[in-house]
Amino acid sequence: MRDRHTLLEKTRRDIRRLVKKENQPAGWLGMLFYGGTLGLLFVTPMVLGAYLGRWLDTLAAGYSVRWTVSLIVLGIVTGGYNVFRFIQRH
Known part of the structure; x- marks a missing residue:
């Protein structure tokens, strides 16, 4: 009986600490x-x-930055969405 009482007291204390x-x-x-x-x-x-x-x-002939700029913009949009979702969850 004493062990049960001790366990209950420790559990209550832990719950109070977690809530605090x-x-x-x-x-x-x-x-x-x-x-x-x-x-x-x-x-x-x-x-x-x-x-x-x-x-x-670099796979395209000549000088081109189309893919680079496009994928950076896509990365900005994706990153913004990631941050938005993270903030919503937490």
């Missing part, structure tokens, strides 16, 4: 990670689009 943690604003380290995640979600599609577009442009 949820209600507190994020610290500077949490905000740093959050901002870094948003940055990666936005920048990664742009960079991939630039590399893929540059590679496709």
